[in-house]
Amino acid sequence: MSDVPRLTATECGVLGLLSLGEASGYDLMKLADRSVGLIWRPVKSQLYALLPRFVELGLAERQRVRQETRPDKVVYRLTDAGREALRTSLLELEAEGRAAYAIFNFKVFFGEIVGPEHVRETIEARRRQVVERQAELLRIRRGADPEEDFFPLLTLELALDELRAYVRWANRTLARLDAKSPADGTGGRARRR
Amino acid sequence: MSDVPRLTATECGVLGLLSLGEASGYDLMKLADRSVGLIWRPVKSQLYALLPRFVELGLAERQRVRQETRPDKVVYRLTDAGREALRTSLLELEAEGRAAYAIFNFKVFFGEIVGPEHVRETIEARRRQVVERQAELLRIRRGADPEEDFFPLLTLELALDELRAYVRWANRTLARLDAKSPADGTGGRARRR
DNA sequence: CTGAGCATGTAATCGGTTACATGATTCC
DNA sequence: GGAATCATGTAACCGATTACATGCTCAG
Numbered sequence: 001m002s003d004v005p006r007l008t009a010t011e012c013g014v015l016g017l018l019s020l021g022e023a024s025g026y027d028l029m030k031l032a033d034r035s036v037g038l039i040w041r042p043v044k045s046q047l048y049a050l051l052p053r054f055v056e057l058g059l060a061e062r063q064r065v066r067q068e069t070r071p072d073k074v075v076y077r078l079t080d081a082g083r084e085a086l087r088t089s090l091l092e093l094e095a096e097g098r099a100a101y102a103i104f105n106f107k108v109f110f111g112e113i114v115g116p117e118h119v120r121e122t123i124e125a126r127r128r129q130v131v132e133r134q135a136e137l138l139r140i141r142r143g144a145d146p147e148e149d150f151f152p153l154l155t156l157e158l159a160l161d162e163l164r165a166y167v168r169w170a171n172r173t174l175a176r177l178d179a180k181s182p183a184d185g186t187g188g189r190a191r192r193r
Numbered sequence: 194m195s196d197v198p199r200l201t202a203t204e205c206g207v208l209g210l211l212s213l214g215e216a217s218g219y220d221l222m223k224l225a226d227r228s229v230g231l232i233w234r235p236v237k238s239q240l241y242a243l244l245p246r247f248v249e250l251g252l253a254e255r256q257r258v259r260q261e262t263r264p265d266k267v268v269y270r271l272t273d274a275g276r277e278a279l280r281t282s283l284l285e286l287e288a289e290g291r292a293a294y295a296i297f298n299f300k301v302f303f304g305e306i307v308g309p310e311h312v313r314e315t316i317e318a319r320r321r322q323v324v325e326r327q328a329e330l331l332r333i334r335r336g337a338d339p340e341e342d343f344f345p346l347l348t349l350e351l352a353l354d355e356l357r358a359y360v361r362w363a364n365r366t367l368a369r370l371d372a373k374s375p376a377d378g379t380g381g382r383a384r385r386r
Numbered sequence: 387c388t389g390a391g392c393a394t395g396t397a398a399t400c401g402g403t404t405a406c407a408t409g410a411t412t413c414c
Numbered sequence: 415g416g417a418a419t420c421a422t423g424t425a426a427c428c429g430a431t432t433a434c435a436t437g438c439t440c441a442g
Contacts, residue, residue: 008429010429024394038333045430046429048395069439070439071392071437073394140231151303154366158366161358166355169350173347180343236403238405262411263410263421267421290431
């Protein structure tokens, strides 16, 4: 009943695709190209393995569609439980470890589902992580030898440039979110303390 | 004999760490923090699983070191075959698919091993990929609805900013490499055609 | 007639993560 | 006395990738 299954990042991705409208496995592969594909795309065999499991968990419904000129297809549609599982899973997923970046991007991409306030918090949380990391990299750079560590320093500088790009984007985007959501003096609705 | 084993990205990472000097598994974990750790870090259990396999493949040698006040440790050292396998594997690994970014970074990080000309080519190849991707994202952006696709467009813009950061870094870095390696009119030593 | 697109899946393998397991020493 | 550091590994699981397998239709 109330024990909503927790989904992995990949499952969120597939369920997120499905949240855009009913589709067959084949449709979802193509849909991915035009949407989340920017940041992540499922592998066919995994997709086809996942879909029946969603049905078993009650997160999706399945319907066989006969076609005469084309092979029959199986069309899936999210249930309310599926939509809810997607929302809570996205909210609960921590953007940490190796999958951090993919999860971060999912949360923003599916901002309509998690809500603007969660998007804002997600962006701020990552900005904090990024600022810390910048400090760490700068510390390392100070201790490095420009001759001996020439190549490692190149990767370090690329990392720094990309982190800077993130911070700029985050600042711009947070401002846009502020402008978009009704200004209430605190910067957002779910603010407390 | 001449059939050098091909290593995966992770194996290159571990072997690359080992190329910095002989070390025990425990040492390598710490070494990773101060070196490649920027871009990638091995998982302990995997590291300990890999090291004996390197010995079996003749890529490393092992020596038990007895210590009185601390637990005994097993120290590994790269063999010539190991160094060669690392070099050719890094050269042959294609920076494509999911691991593309990690592989790209490995190639640059271990530039001393693969040589400046390969680094240059790697950076140029990625720049080509990135420019293509920028064009694709711009096309998608043109076709998107700023209202309806608000959140997806945020991730798209972040991606664009990061790609731009890469291109700038690549331009700067290629210039530095040109300045560094003797100018011979063609831009690098291994140039033909 | 060949190749691309539509359409769905299974099987095998492998790489990565987490948890389990142990035990001494040294610093606070 | 308790936490952190040194030190090495195993076991189980799971997620992801690759290869295998099939077969119809339509456009060039």
